[in-house]
Amino acid sequence: MTTRRSPDSARRSERSRQAILTAARELVGETGYRKVTIEAIAARAGVGKQTIYRWWPSKGAVILDSILAMSEDEKGEISLPDTGDIEADLRLVIRATVAEFADPAFEAPIRALNSEIIDDPELAATYRERMADPMNEAVRRRLRTARAAGQLAEDADLDLMLEILYAPLYQRWLLRSGPLTPDYADALVDTALRAFRP
Amino acid sequence: MTTRRSPDSARRSERSRQAILTAARELVGETGYRKVTIEAIAARAGVGKQTIYRWWPSKGAVILDSILAMSEDEKGEISLPDTGDIEADLRLVIRATVAEFADPAFEAPIRALNSEIIDDPELAATYRERMADPMNEAVRRRLRTARAAGQLAEDADLDLMLEILYAPLYQRWLLRSGPLTPDYADALVDTALRAFRP
Amino acid sequence: MTTRRSPDSARRSERSRQAILTAARELVGETGYRKVTIEAIAARAGVGKQTIYRWWPSKGAVILDSILAMSEDEKGEISLPDTGDIEADLRLVIRATVAEFADPAFEAPIRALNSEIIDDPELAATYRERMADPMNEAVRRRLRTARAAGQLAEDADLDLMLEILYAPLYQRWLLRSGPLTPDYADALVDTALRAFRP
Amino acid sequence: MTTRRSPDSARRSERSRQAILTAARELVGETGYRKVTIEAIAARAGVGKQTIYRWWPSKGAVILDSILAMSEDEKGEISLPDTGDIEADLRLVIRATVAEFADPAFEAPIRALNSEIIDDPELAATYRERMADPMNEAVRRRLRTARAAGQLAEDADLDLMLEILYAPLYQRWLLRSGPLTPDYADALVDTALRAFRP
DNA sequence: ATATAAACGAGACGGTACGTCAGGTCTTCCC
DNA sequence: GGGAAGACCTGACGTACCGTCTCGTTTATAT
Numbered sequence: 037m038t039t040r041r042s043p044d045s046a047r048r049s050e051r052s053r054q055a056i057l058t059a060a061r062e063l064v065g066e067t068g069y070r071k072v073t074i075e076a077i078a079a080r081a082g083v084g085k086q087t088i089y090r091w092w093p094s095k096g097a098v099i100l101d102s103i104l105a106m107s108e109d110e111k112g113e114i115s116l117p118d119t120g121d122i123e124a125d126l127r128l129v130i131r132a133t134v135a136e137f138a139d140p141a142f143e144a145p146i147r148a149l150n151s152e153i154i155d156d157p158e159l160a161a162t163y164r165e166r167m168a169d170p171m172n173e174a175v176r177r178r179l180r181t182a183r184a185a186g187q188l189a190e191d192a193d194l195d196l197m198l199e200i201l202y203a204p205l206y207q208r209w210l211l212r213s214g215p216l217t218p219d220y221a222d223a224l225v226d227t228a229l230r231a232f233r234p
Numbered sequence: 235m236t237t238r239r240s241p242d243s244a245r246r247s248e249r250s251r252q253a254i255l256t257a258a259r260e261l262v263g264e265t266g267y268r269k270v271t272i273e274a275i276a277a278r279a280g281v282g283k284q285t286i287y288r289w290w291p292s293k294g295a296v297i298l299d300s301i302l303a304m305s306e307d308e309k310g311e312i313s314l315p316d317t318g319d320i321e322a323d324l325r326l327v328i329r330a331t332v333a334e335f336a337d338p339a340f341e342a343p344i345r346a347l348n349s350e351i352i353d354d355p356e357l358a359a360t361y362r363e364r365m366a367d368p369m370n371e372a373v374r375r376r377l378r379t380a381r382a383a384g385q386l387a388e389d390a391d392l393d394l395m396l397e398i399l400y401a402p403l404y405q406r407w408l409l410r411s412g413p414l415t416p417d418y419a420d421a422l423v424d425t426a427l428r429a430f431r432p
Numbered sequence: 433m434t435t436r437r438s439p440d441s442a443r444r445s446e447r448s449r450q451a452i453l454t455a456a457r458e459l460v461g462e463t464g465y466r467k468v469t470i471e472a473i474a475a476r477a478g479v480g481k482q483t484i485y486r487w488w489p490s491k492g493a494v495i496l497d498s499i500l501a502m503s504e505d506e507k508g509e510i511s512l513p514d515t516g517d518i519e520a521d522l523r524l525v526i527r528a529t530v531a532e533f534a535d536p537a538f539e540a541p542i543r544a545l546n547s548e549i550i551d552d553p554e555l556a557a558t559y560r561e562r563m564a565d566p567m568n569e570a571v572r573r574r575l576r577t578a579r580a581a582g583q584l585a586e587d588a589d590l591d592l593m594l595e596i597l598y599a600p601l602y603q604r605w606l607l608r609s610g611p612l613t614p615d616y617a618d619a620l621v622d623t624a625l626r627a628f629r630p
Numbered sequence: 631m632t633t634r635r636s637p638d639s640a641r642r643s644e645r646s647r648q649a650i651l652t653a654a655r656e657l658v659g660e661t662g663y664r665k666v667t668i669e670a671i672a673a674r675a676g677v678g679k680q681t682i683y684r685w686w687p688s689k690g691a692v693i694l695d696s697i698l699a700m701s702e703d704e705k706g707e708i709s710l711p712d713t714g715d716i717e718a719d720l721r722l723v724i725r726a727t728v729a730e731f732a733d734p735a736f737e738a739p740i741r742a743l744n745s746e747i748i749d750d751p752e753l754a755a756t757y758r759e760r761m762a763d764p765m766n767e768a769v770r771r772r773l774r775t776a777r778a779a780g781q782l783a784e785d786a787d788l789d790l791m792l793e794i795l796y797a798p799l800y801q802r803w804l805l806r807s808g809p810l811t812p813d814y815a816d817a818l819v820d821t822a823l824r825a826f827r828p
Numbered sequence: 829a830t831a832t833a834a835a836c837g838a839g840a841c842g843g844t845a846c847g848t849c850a851g852g853t854c855t856t857c858c859c
Numbered sequence: 860g861g862g863a864a865g866a867c868c869t870g871a872c873g874t875a876c877c878g879t880c881t882c883g884t885t886t887a888t889a890t
Contacts, residue, residue, distance in 0.1 A: 047834050047887075070353055075876060084837045089878065147353055153409065154349045155268055160410055168411070195412075196402075196421055200429075203401035204394075210408075211351065212358055213366070214393075223394055231398075231429035245856070245866055271845060282868040287847065445862075466749055469850060480863045485852065543749055549805065550745045551664055556806055564807070591808075592798070592817055599797035600790075606804075607747065608754055609762070610789075619790055627794075627825035641840055641882075667871055678842040683873065 048091070055081035056088060060102040061145060069099070069148030096152035096159050103145045104166055115174055122182035123229055129175065130201060130221040137209045138216045150210060172198055192232040200228045246289070253279035254286060258300035259343065267297065267346025294350035294357050301343050302364050313372055320380035321427055327373065328399060328419040335407045336414050348408060370396055390430040398426045451477035452484060456498035457541065465495070465544030492548035492555050499541050500562055511570050518578035519625055525571065526597060526617040533605045534612045546606060568594055588628040596624045642685070649675035650682055654696035655739060663693065663742025690746035690753050697739045698760050709768055716776035717823055723769065724795060724815040731803045732810050744804060766792055786826040794822045 059080035063072045074095055078085045092098045117125050136142055153160040179194045188197075201224055208214045257278035261270045272293055276283045290296045315323050334340055351358040377392045386395075399422055406412045455476035459468045470491055474481045488494045513521050532538055549556045575590045584593075597620055604610045653674035657666045668689055672679045686692045711719050730736055747754040773788045782791075795818055802808045 047836095049835070049886090052836075068353060073876060074878085078837095082837080084835095084839080085878080086838090086880085087836060090835080151349060151352045154352070155266065155345055157410055164409070164411060168409075193421065196425060199402040199405065200398055200425060203405040204397040207397065207401040207404055211362065211366075212355055213362060223391065227394060227398060227429045231425045245864090247855095247866070250867075272847085273845060276868095280868085282866095282870090283847080284849085284869095285867065288866080448862080464749060470852085471850065474863095478863080480865080481852080482854085482864090483862060486862090491851095547745060547748045550748070551662060551741055553806055560805070560807060564805075589817065592821060595798035595801065596794055596821060599801040600793040603793065603797040603800055607758070607762075608751060609758060619787065623790060623794060623825045627821045639840085641838090643841070646841075668873085669871060672842090676842080678840095678844095679873080680843090680875090681841065684840075 049087075052081070052083050052087055053091070056083055056098065057102040057105050059083075060098050061106060064099060064102070064148045065141070065144045068144060069151055072099070072148070074098075094156070094159075096156055097162075099145070099148055099152060100159060100163060103149055106145075107167065116178040118178060118181060120185070122178070122185075122187045123225060125178060126201070126225045126229070127222055130205070130225050131218050133202070133205060134216045134218065134221040137205065147210075175201075186234060188229075188232045189234045197228055197232050200231065201225070247285075250279070250281050250285050251289070254281055254296065255300040255303045257281075258296050259304060262297060262300070262343045262346050263339070266342060267349055270297070270346075272296075292354070292357075294347075294354055295360075297343070297346055297350065298357055298361060301347055304343075305365065314376040316376060316379060318383070320376070320383075320385045321423060323376060324399070324423045324427070325420055328403070328423050329416050331400070331403060332414045332416065332419040335403065345408075373399075384432060386427075386430045387432045395426055395430050398429065399423070445483075448477070448479050448483055449487070452479055452494065453498040453501045455479075456494050457502060460495060460498070460541045460544045461537070464540060465547055468495070468544070470494075490552070490555075492552055493558075495541070495544055495548060496555060496559060499545055502541075512574040514574060514577060516581070518574070518581075518583045519621060521574060522597070522621045522625070523618055526601070526621055527614050529598070529601060530612045530614065530617040533601065543606075571597075582630060584625075584628045585630045593624055593628050596627065597621070643681075646675070646677050646681050647685070650677055650692065651696040651699045653677075654692050655700060658693060658696070658739045658742050659735070662738060663745055666693070666742075668692075688750075688753075690750055693739070693742055693746065694753060694757060697743055700739075701761065710772040712772060712775060714779070716772070716779075716781045717819060719772060720795070720819045720823070721816055723772075724799070724819055725812050727796070727799060728810045728812065728815040731799065741804075769795070780828060782823075782826050783828045791822055791826050794825065795819070 056077060059077045060072070063076055063080060067076075072095070074085060074088055077083075077098065078088055088098060092101065116129055119125055137146075149163065153163055175198060176194055179188065179192075179197060182188050183190065183192055183194070204224060205216065205221075208216060208220075214220075254275060257275045258270070261274055261278060265274075270293070272283060272286055275281075275296065276286055286296060290299065314327055317323055335344075347361065351361055373396060374392050377386065377390075377395060380386050381388065381390055381392070402422060403414065403419075406414060406418075412418070452473060455473045456468070459472055459476060463472075468491070470481060470484055473479075473494065474484055484494065488497065512525055515521055533542075545559065549559055571594060572590055575584065575588075575593060578584050579586070579588055579590070584590075600620060601612065601617075604612055604616075610616070650671060653671045654666070657670055657674060661670075666689070668679060668682055671677075671692065672682055682692060686695065710723055713719055731740075743757065747757055769792060770788055773782065773786075773791060776782050777784065777786055777788070798818060799810070799815075802810060802814075808814075
């Protein structure tokens with residue numbers, strides 16, 4: 037395989053594709069999601085509108101792709117540290133998540149994405165498959181190890197535990213209902229562990 | 235005080251105000267939030283567009299108001315049952331919340347609201363003040379009683395407990411990442427109580 | 433009779449009437465006819481819109497009145513000089529008319545008036561009665577004297593002669609199709625006299 | 631040269647252009663100039679408003695164009711009859727002009743045009759170039775021939791004579807200050823010839 | 829190496845909705 | 860009880876984008 041990206045068509049211009057995704061990402065960052073228009077993306081990318089409509093079904097899809105393109109560069113297989121100490125490991129990863137959400141550079145695009153996802157179930161599914169699930173799976177693997185090691189209750193529902201760990205974080209960020217601090221991350225980890233300890 | 239609602243102006247037509255809020259609510263239910271337009275609201279309400287722009291700064295504000303108007307009719311002071319059994323009481327309220335979220339009649343407007351709130355911090359604040367906070371305060375009161383009765387740990391962080399109870403619910407609903415069932419409600423209550431038990 | 437002006441109603445506020453006419457005249461001068469609005473007139477005059485609509489049927493009528501109010505202050509009975517030399521007398525009056533049209537202070541309101549008159553026959557009639565006819569009658573009287581004195585042909589059609597004298601002037605001004613100079617005034621007089629000499 | 635009309639752009643849709651001009655002409659005839667709106671023109675023409683705004687700067691310009699389009703279809707080179715008898719030839723053309731002005735079909739659009747021209751000097755210039763001047767030039771040519779043939783004074787100012795012939799006509803029509811009859815046409819010709827005879 | 833067919837940039841098109849503005853009517857409150 | 864103030868409904872304004880649809884013009888195989 038020569039290119040990482042499956043070519044939707046042999047003819048497709050990689051040049052244009054990249055220009056569009058870059059333009060989309062930049063515009064979301066600059067003007068906020070709501071104000072981004074297909075016309076602006078096309079203009080910034082130096083591309084005809086038709087070229088966007090040819091390959092993406094909606095504005096949301098373009099923006100989702102532009103964010104995925106960014107985050108997929110880094111990944112490969114995500115995996116958590118496993119020091120044997122589940123508390124320490126979780127604190128690390130939840131603190132990192134908190135920091136990421138607090139980063140203004142992530143703010144605009146991710147907020148854009150969520151805005152789009154809310155009333156587009158199809159987009160929501162794509163998002164889950166390509167962004168949330170891989171991350172969740174990595175954490176789930178670590179939790180499984182911990183459970184096997186007797187650090188969590190034998191019957192612990194790991195999916196629920198995942199939700200307990202991440203949902204409050206997500207809600208605070210989305211609704212701006214409270215600050216996202218390392219202390220808060222730690223409190224979440226403590227609470228989750230208390231709920232699911234053996 | 236003769237009217238519940240503070241008149242933004244003595245001149246303001248209550249008739250028009252009601253017609254606008256009703257039209258907004260109906261249209262959100264019928265066509266989905268994204269497709270609702272100011273023009274359609276004005277037309278349905280038999281009102282000039284200017285009358286909307288005169289009193290509301292944005293489409294989101296109209297819709298928020300229309301939903302608040304609906305939910306504020308019912309309230310007065312919200313309060314939870316207090317049977318002395320915190321687990322039973324919480325199950326009741328969380329199950330009710332799950333049911334409410336699952337009700338298609340609530341689906342459209344609340345989803346609309348959240349969509350708008352995501353990138354309008356001001357709207358988000360209004361929403362918190364007038365919808366979320368009163369509800370949260372009611373639950374917080376019940377939790378306080380339970381803590382005083384020794385059913386929860388003395389140092390239990392009740393705000394965090396609130397988040398643990400509601401955020402996973404909210405996330406599942408918003409991202410459609412899982413089913414909302416009575417069992418799920420019970421699982422959340424169990425987990426929260428386990429985490430914060432004495 | 434205490435006031436010069438017939439009171440449309442005993443109740444009518446002369447104060448408001450004057451303020452409205454003044455505001456109208458000023459606004460026409462400042463912003464040009466097309467951009468004058470009833471709202472602006474009301475605001476400038478410190479008057480409710482209704483007070484204008486109560487007493488005038490249209491914007492054109494207000495403006496016609498405002499111009500008439502100005503020009504009727506000065507008049508009484510208009511009459512031309514009669515030196516016995518019809519050529520000299522006509523040159524004087526036509527030159528004066530040319531000068532008046534060339535005066536930028538008259539430009540805006542009169543242009544406004546004509547603009548309104550073109551497609552409002554009723555307004556046109558009022559204008560003729562109260563502005564054009566008195567002026568025409570004055571000139572016609574002088575021409576009659578000249579004809580009686582044998583300075584014009586016995587069968588001269590004085591109404592036609594009036595048109596020959598004034599229409600070219602009016603047309604040049606309205607369509608801006610040529611300069612309005614004293615020489616032009618003289619040329620018109622010469623031509624008219626040549627056409628109607630005995 | 632295959633088409634008479636210079637294409638403002640190769641892209642421009644001649645279909646839309648024609649539809650707009652036709653709709654404009656019809657609407658002016660039906661509802662009067664003042665009440666014609668861009669929206670109505672667009673709707674009648676089956677065209678987006680933007681397509682009008684893209685190619686014309688103002689409502690007046692569209693309507694001027696729509697009238698010009700009509701009158702330019704017929705012309706080519708205008709020329710007057712030359713029977714050798716200047717009086718007969720002028721009577722013919724002035725009578726024709728009178729008849730044209732009296733024709734209700736011309737009434738609405740031409741009145742509309744003049745209404746717009748009064749306070750839009752730019753439009754007035756365009757009007758002169760494309761409608762008035764060609765007509766005037768044709769008459770001026772005929773007058774020149776007559777002067778060369780000794781039927782008019784050697785020093786006759788032909789531009790002035792043109793004004794004497796047409797301005798009274800125009801004024802009567804515009805201000806509705808008198809009837810437009812063949813007799814009136816003849817009287818104008820007689821007067822003009824008397825003023826400029828050798 | 830050349831033909832051919834797609835994808836491309838450009839941008840006009842018919843539309844929808846925007847947010848603003850003025851018109852003319854109706855209502856409220858003050859003097 | 861007239862008049863200022865101004866909210867109301869109406870409807871046009873001119874603009875921004877939508878998504879579709881040609882236009883030539885690359886560009887990249889497939890002869």
